[in-house]
Amino acid sequence: MEVTTLGWTVTLAVIAALFVLDLSVGALRPHAVGFREATVWSVFYIAVAVVFGLVLGMQYGWGYGGEYFTGYIVEKSLSIDNLFVFVIIMTTFAVPKEYQQKVLTIGILLALIMRAIFIAVGATLLSMFTFMFLIFGLLLLWTALQVYRHRNEDPDIADNVLVRTSRRLFTVTDEYVGAKFTTRVDGKRAVTPLFLVLLAIGGTDLLFALDSIPAIFGITEQAYIVFVANAFALLGLRALYFLVTGLLDRLVYLATGLAIILAFIGVKLVLHWAHGIWPAAPEISTPLSLAVIVVVLAVTTIASLMKSRRDPSAKAHSATVMGHKKDRPGTPEDEAPRA
Template sequence: MITGWAWAGFGVFLLIMLSADLGIWHRRPRVPGFREAVLWSVVWAALALVFTGGLFLWAGSRTATEFLAAWLIEKSLSIDNVFVFTLIFQSMLVPRELQHRVLFWGVFGALLMRFLMIMAGLELLEQVHWLVYLFGVQLIIAAVGMVRSGGGVQTLRIPWLIRRLQVWVPSTNELVGDQFLVRSSGRMLATPLLWALLMAEWSDLVFAIDSIPVVLSVSREPFVVFTSNAFAILGLRSLYFAIAGLLDRCRNLHYGLAALLGFAGIKMLLSGFMPVSPAVSLGVILGIVLCIALTFRRGAVQIHQVAG
């Protein structure tokens, strides 16, 4: 039984880790080295596995299995976020030493946004059960679209809302240190760093629309769904700095991600007739994740910007 104390304890853990990240480890703008990024990626993975063990002892094997499966899904799908972050930083000329600051506040906003989306999604599924089949169809369509895209060309589309804001909000075209807003001639101006942050938040919203239904196909326990998302998101910055330079080795990555989406969609469609056990789900997901790990091979991925 997941109690309010569990939520409070995890909330304190998040606050401590986020405060230590920005206030201690990255107080000054700098570029995390490859070894440091890999080390932190391992640390976050280890913490997720320790958390899995804690759930096993406290809430039982089913809850622990659901968390591990959900975390593996979110971790794998988050690789796609790395592509988009690269596009955002390249198109907006954000220097590497400032990218961590954008990612930090992007993670903070993503945690809040996903918490609200998860709670809304669970409430919808509780009240309107047939939505599970709609989510399943959505995931299968997304999987087919990912395969048909070929995975060779990544594009960055600036959302209409952000383009309108760039017209309406007074801005400066030059970076001012690590500031998102600066005061000049008595008025506040948005810097390119703020637009990069808003683009990062928008991209996470787009990814969450697909990834949250995937996790809901594994578990309907709010604590499991949110904590699996949180651990994947918290490790996203380290993952970015660890593999951003290796993206040209991911030629077949989209097939693995499409398989995850497709499996989750089929699982949702079968939920009312032939439920798939958490153990079977975990086994299938582990197999797909292993295949994704093998996609890091030499191959070109073209990156360009498309305004739209």
């Protein structure tokens, strides 16, 4: 797949324009987002992603189009799991609703920048060393195992190294100061709790990027498709957060479903590496990958809703492999500030 400089330029310009639009809505005009607004923006971003995939398929062929849609679904599924951690962060730090979308939008922008860096590094490594497919595959298998082990636990936000380090380095105000990240206390520069929230989200984004980039390279080796699938999956995350926040607790089997998907893609990467050494080794096609991922997500969602209906006390948990509460008890200095 050869994407011209003009093609990259137009793609980056469209994505940048969409992020500027999202930033103007989320950061420059702080307000509490209602259900109707969240629905409209969520539908808009999904529609843009679908249209882009159709254009890509018509331009480069439906083989690449299939890789894009498969990668987009995988990244969208993993980004929904991001929302679990975002909800925990917002709750832990008692972030006022009118400031939540500002920090979300900036955090998502940071996530895209970090993923772009990982994509460039990953594509370079894969082009230079074929055994990186094996490394990525084993990494995803390990991640899947950890996700399954911790499927009934919530991450410990206080264990975020960036948050703990910032508490030691900076003076943190007890109260939020509007939507500001920094302020002055007695003439000295200090950071607000919103700054800690941004660090927590940024650190979480970094951890998720370590999982999501190897996962999508298991779908396609095309750096362009990897980038656009990630970009469009992240673009609608701010609106999706406000749309599904109240529904996330009902997806009780999502962590299990994501563990299965990550394990499946890990096996796919290992087989792809093995095929390059032993041609008789089977490979998993993109259409089969798409079918497996869709079926797993559908079964996971239906089973979760049925479980929630039978047992209203059942609660979903994040699939992140970051620190968990049972692994590390919180200490007084790690406790989040109260607004």
